[in-house]
Amino acid sequence: MYRSRATWLRVLRLYDISDDTLTPAAVLDExxxxxxxxxxxxxxxxxxxxxxxxxxxxxxxxxxxxxxFGSDRKGEHTLVAVREFRRVPLAASSLAMTVFTANxxxxxxxxxxxxxxxxxxxxxxxxxxxxxxHSLEEPRTSLLLMAVHDSTALGAGATSAFSLEALLPELAxxxxxxxxxxxYCPEPEAVPVTGAVSPYAV
Numbered sequence: 001m002y003r004s005r006a007t008w009l010r011v012l013r014l015y016d017i018s019d020d021t022l023t024p025a026a027v028l029d030e031x032x033x034x035x036x037x038x039x040x041x042x043x044x045x046x047x048x049x050x051x052x053x054x055x056x057x058x059x060x061x062x063x064x065x066x067x068x069f070g071s072d073r074k075g076e077h078t079l080v081a082v083r084e085f086r087r088v089p090l091a092a093s094s095l096a097m098t099v100f101t102a103n104x105x106x107x108x109x110x111x112x113x114x115x116x117x118x119x120x121x122x123x124x125x126x127x128x129x130x131x132x133x134h135s136l137e138e139p140r141t142s143l144l145l146m147a148v149h150d151s152t153a154l155g156a157g158a159t160s161a162f163s164l165e166a167l168l169p170e171l172a173x174x175x176x177x178x179x180x181x182x183x184y185c186p187e188p189e190a191v192p193v194t195g196a197v198s199p200y201a202v
Contacts, residue, residue: 011079012079014054039059098180100179114144
């Protein structure tokens with residue numbers, strides 16, 4: 001008997017808690033409701049430069065009920081995976097995400113350059129998890145999500161677990177603005193008992 005594989009729906013939501021139209025209570029209510037919506041993995045990130053800007057990344061099974069995702073609501077993206085690498089079990093002490101916005105007509109070269117970086121990163125950083133994806137609604141938007149065990153990455157000679165310095169000179173002319181960097185910021189109820197990164201983060 002043949003069974004079709006479960007469909008994974010990856011979702012990214014970018015939001016500012018300073019947004020007058022989005023109260024902190026409303027954010028918490030909506031995020032909490034996602035726990036019952038076929039959530040396979042979920043991570044919250046905070047911007048490195050703006051402490052009021054957050055990103056919520058989640059992976060849902062095909063049992064996901066109709067939500068607002070995939071709509072034209074600002075900051076919501078349905079993600080299409082381009083490259084994905086996972087080690088099982090996940091062993092990571094750091095998790096970070098970078099969001100890239102390409103200039104008009106430059107989305108493909110941006111994704112190609114990041115994909116090349118991903119292939120090298122698998123060998124160099126020994127990541128526990130690595131994902132390159134782009135937005136279905138806004139193809140100019142892409143993200144790089146990487147989880148590593150810092151001691152392993154440093155042992156491999158990486159000066160930084162998430163160093164994009166070698167990639168940025170190539171990308172800079174193709175981007176509409178500087179990449180947005182986010183650090184893992186677990187929700188209080190999702191803080192793992194052991195380790196810095198929840199096993200359900202990615």
